Amino acid sequence: MSNHARELAGIIMNRFDAFYRRFLDITLGAKVRFESKDWLGVQLAGRQRIRLYDHHVNETLQAVRDHMGGAPLGQEGLKALKQAFNDRLTEHANPEIAESFYNSVYRRSLRHHNIRAENLYVHGFIRRATDPDLTPYCWQYRTNTGALGDCLRQVLERLQLAVPFSDLTRDLGYVDRYLQDHGPAELRGGEIGLTFVNTLFYRNKGAYLIGRLEQGGLQWPFILPILHDDQGGLNLDTLILSKDDASILFGFARAYFMVWCPVPALLVHFLRSLLPNKADYELYTAIGCQKHGKTEFHRDFLNHLHQSRDQFELAPGIKGMVMSVFTLPSFDVVFKVIKDRFTPPKEVNHETVKAKYRLVKQHDRVGRMADTLEFTNFELPLHRISPMLLAELQQVAPSLLSIKGDTLVIRHLYSERRMTPLNIYLEHATDEAVQDAIDEYANAIKQLAAANIFPGDMLFKNFGVTRHGRVIFYDYDEIAYMTECHFRDIPKARYPEDELSAEPWYSVGPSDIFPEEFATFLLSSPRIREAFKQQHNDLFTAGYWRQLQQNIEAGCFVDVFPYRRRQRFRFLYQQGNDKPGDGASPP
Structure with missing residues (x-):
């Protein structure tokens, strides 16, 4: 192996280390931001950390080019470079994320063309032990249900939060009561095991103590959300015990956690037991390692292709403009390709659409916008693509397609979690399910608006229903910041003939939005109209939207909980609460 290859491998690894140190620096600040209630800083730090990766990859690429004097590496040189990087991986504490960083540098160095799989980490080079030592990252306790409060008090004290709890004795009593009222039926009294990650997970306005409860060979999540209260202190807000609720907390529609993790693979190993239905790529993504999450996704995808035989086909539902x-029916994901030409009346262009998706990637998704992965030159086996799908793609997006032998290459593509389109769900739902879905839909819109996102196209077909019954927005080409919108009441007609005219009798600016018009396309069904009447008719008034804008401009950061409000201790156990629904307003 040449010294040249070793030097280049050293440059890439050193630059990776610099990236990850900065990643950890930003993450480390999450504790102070939470303690000081710096909610704007929380949002800015999230965006900064997401942008960090591309910045460092591009700097690394320039450093490699400078070292090479602009000369490209031939195939033998690339092979030697990977071998030299392998040597460094074997000695590195965080090889998994380093592999993805190397892949990014390599692909960008060739501008995503003529990529050879043998020069990439298509599969992981380093294999960790199936049962690694998690002692440096976890606290373990043996106690009994009667002494649970004392054990939790010790854990919370070890976290050394600068803000005290307003009434920790009360909160620990709530935890004990909740465990008795809502704990798993299999849990008996007596000795239990508790294992906690020894650092908090921070996101939005909350901090989360992530743990696991064990007894008799069974285990359950044991997660305590910590919030600021109105008395200037902290409180335990609820107890999350079910795998479904834990899955929602770590869901694909939420911003990435800030959690101190020098070795993400070990943290992911612990989380697997709490979230058995989530793939590794989802767990890496949830803790902020979204670029490595993309690598793990692609590995899962290739493995699934090898083990399955079904064909890719058009996704069900109304075709997008x-x-x-x-989708591949056996794989829980959809793939999205931007058309060459958009169906009228759509007037956006390709760059605008890409910018909207980047906006969503960097914004607080408040549990209501699906995360996406973006790919360049994505390869699919040609024989697995249905004739109907191939014909459709060749018709609507020929500029993005090329066929190389038995492979279809798509130049630009997004992947996203598959959901049931809301319009299809409503067609087959019971009256009660329609009521719940419309409540979820309206809350999704309200929570997005409170987070400064106006969905734009609010048709039901642009929203999906998850397996947990959550309604998630997934069509981003018309989204805008709330603060950029002009919400207006429809002026009164001047003459009776005005209301019969095909054209409006009033001027309409490019940013003008008339919420009264939403009812025209949302309330066509009597069942849906009745569901809206219950508590969400405010969506059809311009005044409601203008008030949200004022809240945003005043710096109001609302509480959006990753669990049902009815699960909160204050609504379960405190007197004088009317137990409202799951809206976006502060508690």
Whole structure:
């Protein structure tokens, strides 16, 4: 192996280390931001950390080019470079994320063309022990249900939060009561095991103590959300005990956690037991390692292709005006391709659409916008693509397609978690399910608006229903910041003939939005109209939207909980609460 290859491998690894140190620096600040209630700083730090990766990859690429004097590496040189990088991986504490960083540098150095799989980490080079030592990252306790409060008090004290709890004795009593009222039926009295990650997970306005409860060979999540209260202190807000609720907390529609993790693979190993239905790529993504999450996704995808035989086909539902969407029925994901030409009246262009998706990637998704992965030159086996899908793609997006032998290459593509389109869900739902879905839909819109996102196209087809019954927005080509919108009441007609005219009798600016018009396309069904009447008719008034804008401009950061409000201790056990629904307003 040449010294040249070793030097280049050293440059890449050193630059990776610099990136990850900065990643940890930003993450480390989450504790102070939470303690000081710096909610704007929380949002800015999230965006900064997301942008960090591309910045460092591009700097690394320039450093490699400078070292090479602009000369490209041939195939033998690239092979030697990977071998030299392998040597460094074997000695590195965090090889998994380093592999993805190397892949990014390599692909960008060749501008995503003529990529050879043998020069990439298509599969992981380092294999960790199946049962690694997690002692440096976890606290373990043996106690009994009667002494649970004392054990939790010790854990919370070890976290050394600068803000005290307003009434920790009361909160620990709530935890004990909740465990008795809502704990798993299999849990008996007597000795239990508790294992906690020894650092908090921070996101939005909350901090989360992530743990696991064990007894008799069974285990359950044991997660305590910590919030600021109105008395200037902290409180325990609820107890999350079910895998479904834990899955929602770590869901694909929420911003990435800030959690101190020098070795993400070990943290992911612990989380697997709490979240058995989530793939590794989802766990890496949830803790902020979204680029490595993309690597793990692609590995899962290739493995699934090898083990399955079904064909890619058009996704069910109404065809989009901007995107062509397809899926592999046995794989829980959809793939989205931007069309070459958009169906009228859509007037956005390709760059605008890409910018909207980048906006969503960097914004607080408040549990209501699906995360996406973006790919360049994505390869699919040609024989696995249905003739109907291939014909559709060749018709609507020929500029993005090329066929190389038995492979279809798509130049630009997004992947996203598959959901049931809300319009299809409503067609087959019972009256009660319609009521719940419309409540979820309206809350999704309200929570997005409170987070400064106006969805734009609010048709039901642009929203999906998850397996947990959550309604999530997934069509981003018309989103805008709330603060950029102009919400207006429809002026009164001047003459009776005005209301019969096909054209409005009033001027309409490019940013003008008339919420009264939402009812025209949302309330066509009597069942849906009745569901809206219950508590969400405010969506059809311009005054409601203008008030949200004022809240945003005043710096009001609302509480959006990753669990049902009815699960909160204050609504379960404190007197004088009317137990409201799951809206976006502060508690």
